[in-house]
Amino acid sequence: MVDARVRSDQNDASITSLSSRSRVWLLTVACMGVSLVITSMVALNTALPDIAVETAATQTQLTWVVDGYTLVLACLLLPAGALGDRYGRRGALLLGLAVFTVASIAPLIFGSPVELIIARAVAGIGAAFVMPATLSLLTAAYPRDERNKAVGIWAGVAGSSAVIGFLGSGVLLHFWSWQSIFWAFALSGAGLFVLTLTVASSRDQEATPLDWLGAVLIGGAVAIFVFGVVEAPVRGWTHPAVYGCMAAGVVLAIVFAFVELRRTHPLLDVRLFARPDFATGAVGVTFFFLANFGFFFVSMQYMQLLLGYTPLQTALALAPLMVPVLILSVATPWFLPRAGLRLVVSTGLLLIAVGLFCTRILDLNSPYVDLVWPLLIMATGIGLCTAPTTSAIMGAVPDEKQGVASAVNDTTREVGAAIGIAVAGSVLAAQYGQQLQPHLALLPEAARESASNSLAEALAVAARLGPQGAQLSEFARTAFLDAMQASFTVLALTTAAAAAFVAIWSPGRDGEQLRAVQRLRSRRRDEVSGPVPDHDDAGVRTTAGDRG
Template sequence: MADTLPRQDQPTDAAMAALTSRSRLWLLIVACLDVSIVVSSMIALNTALGDIAVDTSATQTQLTWVVDGYTLVLACLLLPAGAIGDRYGRRGALQIGLAIFAVASFAPIVFDSPLQIIVARAVAGAGAAFVMPATLSLLTAAYPKSERNKAVGIWAGVVGSGAVLGFLGSGLLLKYFEWQSIFWSFGGAAAVLFALTLTVSSSRDENATPLDWRGAVLIGGAVAIFVFGVVEAPVRGWGDPLVYGCMLAGVAMAGAFAMVELRRPHPLLDVRLFGKPDFATGAVGITLLFFANFGFFFVVIQYIQLVMGYSALTTALAIAPLIGPVLVLSATNNWYLPRLGLRLVLTVGLILIAAGLMSMRLLEIDSSYLQLAWPLLVMSTGIGLCTAPTTSAVMGAVPDEKQGVASAVNDATREIGAALGIAVAGSILAARYGTLLGPRLTDLPEQVRAPAMDSLAQALAVADRLGPSGARLAETARSAFLESMNSSLLVLATVITVAAVLIGLWAPGRDGRQLRPVRALTRDRRADPSGRHRAP
């Protein structure tokens, strides 16, 4: 792989740091546009799954993989793709990723069977794996440390808002066009962005070492197998041998990766970084943030569409308030993060996310939009507080020449967190829904009960076919769904609350240091009875 410039003429990270303010601003705009289509593509097809199922006769499992095939390949290739960009040129890696993404996005227009769409989405995920780390590492190489947090914050805000932007775009397209228009739009956007990317400067590691292909295979396999198990959990159940077998195998491969990396002179990822409080806190924080975010989207989007009765476009507009606090707080993190410190910011942010999730449990079948909007704003404020600081913590803990790998870690934790959130929320929702609804439908024939217990969408479809007598079925199914959604939200909120407490006790504070153990503080006071010694 090579960049658009000869290897010896490619700008190094030091040369990138000498760019003018205007060049940096243009790079920031292009990088944010590039990453926005990658993130939007993760979520946009959710609004079109019903149309795809009707046109292609896809099964529920195939529909799941239309969405998750993209995420799976993206997650397992992020680290090696980031390392390739560091070594050979980040703009070149970005352009190759955009080209692959564009071609794969156009493919479902020609090849339209479920299997062909799944394969095309997986290939698009491979292209996205080169785009995501390259955009962030280009920014961190170009911006001096005094301005880096602001640039990273804007990038993180765009990533955090990408899901909502994906919903808005796909909802608008589906209002006027067929589902294929989503693929047309992504393919066309990637082609335009490929041309724009030619206008920005590149960077690479000026002391590039040989690529660690053994480590790349191990970590790629570990993430792929683990995420595969997580994605299959809602369909097969957490007790299925394939599910827990894949998750255990993924953890074992990750352990093998760690041992191999500790012995290599030039590792793909220096696993000792996870011993640094800021890096570890950032990685864990990103995972939990996307765990809550995507788990929340999975259940609440269904509530808005199926219980409140909103269309795809109206649903996107309903969740649009999420964008405001996320963008504002991400863009201004360079002001409040140094003053408050990582520990306080993340603790408050996670508590607000948990509070927003718990507030969602107050919703009823006939709730108004205002009753939905205020919990959304509480949650989005928490998301905004966590999004940029976690990314800054990960990127700031790694040398400039390894920003591609650091960016890949940042992105991989996002994908794993998102997959876990959807799997956990989806499994609880499905299990509780069937358990609650079954005993309430004993007086209905099996041909009605069976599809109704599969999902709320099918229950409402059956109710429509029953005519006036279907009103009771629809009301009962919505009630069971609401109770099931509340169970999912409770689990998500509990996990986030526990994480907030642990981060509050362990993460580094404003001075970059952790809270000291009680015994150590006691010894310090005894050693300095004057009381002048203060714990950091």
């Protein structure tokens, strides 16, 4: 046992002295890992119509084929990140890839909707171990002066992976059936498992006990809250199951915070959220993912149902988003120290809001150029936010707790994406039904409910009504366009509010606000216990945040 511990410690020490080539290889494997997790979040969206036909799945079951993966992933990220810190991050990555691969094979054998949902939930368990391990391995391997560049590349790949998922699934469905997506998941997971065996590992040298109570509380809080959010577009925000679950999730999160403040070895030191840099990173990640995934949810329907794009054409139309995201993420080490966290993130969020507002020019027959330039404005904002927010979160946490920090970064992404889809979907459904309601009296009673459910169903009903159907199609298309603009306006206002928060709270280029907070805390500690070491009360080096 002692020999095993010694060998592990030697292995952990060696990761900080890797050659440049080994670090680049580790970065490559880590980027492939996070890309696999995020592409799996979105790839099945394009296959849902085919899955519905072949498996006879209901609309609710189709929703959970996608959301079951996201829900399990979100609620297990923090515990999985802590386990990686405690027992080894490469081991956590290997375990996650093994579970993900086996779960991706299951839908090729079992075909009922319930079995498909269960398989996706199990895949979410695997993904929860993969995602934080990829980033924490990087931050442990790269020295601080090179870390921002590696994190920027990782974040750029993560930010672009949704579009990669749409492109990949669109190509697969163009040639094969929906099962080909699961073949791609399984083969990618198995191949990445083999590649992961070649990289170095790392873990928390102190090997503190895992906070199981905290893990249960935060896992339950995220799961219950996200469940309520996911159900909101279907049941409505005023349904007891929706606001009850969201309220219960918030209460559990508050209980988690009180418990963690009293733990000797907490799962997450919640005092980190009082740090301007850490809070900026968490808020920034949450809101740009909220806007990004809310936009994807609505715009893909617009392109396919109003503009007549195929799934592959839709993915290709969104592809320009990747260019600014990748370029700005890689360039983060150059512009972030010069501009500062406050200016970069607030400007990025503001640009996302401006891009969303600019989509108001879209109409029923807009050319592609009218869509692409608001998309590029949004993409520039996303690119400005992606790497700096992740770097802010990771830089605020000691090296031995990078798995937990990575899990915070990933959890905010998942929660933000879920809320964005729920908000966009709810506004879209409510406004669409309200705009179409005056015209439903013209339809046969049997067709009214279907036409009011969604634009897709309305167009299907219109196709069966003959001459009267052309009028219904026009009304439904106009109602959807108005609802889409309302949805984008709500997302834009929400993102603009987040930009204002960051502009007020975030540290600037010189990190003066962060240092002011640290000086105040230091004075308070001196009054109580005398001089303190060069760490703040979250256990973080005071110099870590001075970079702004």
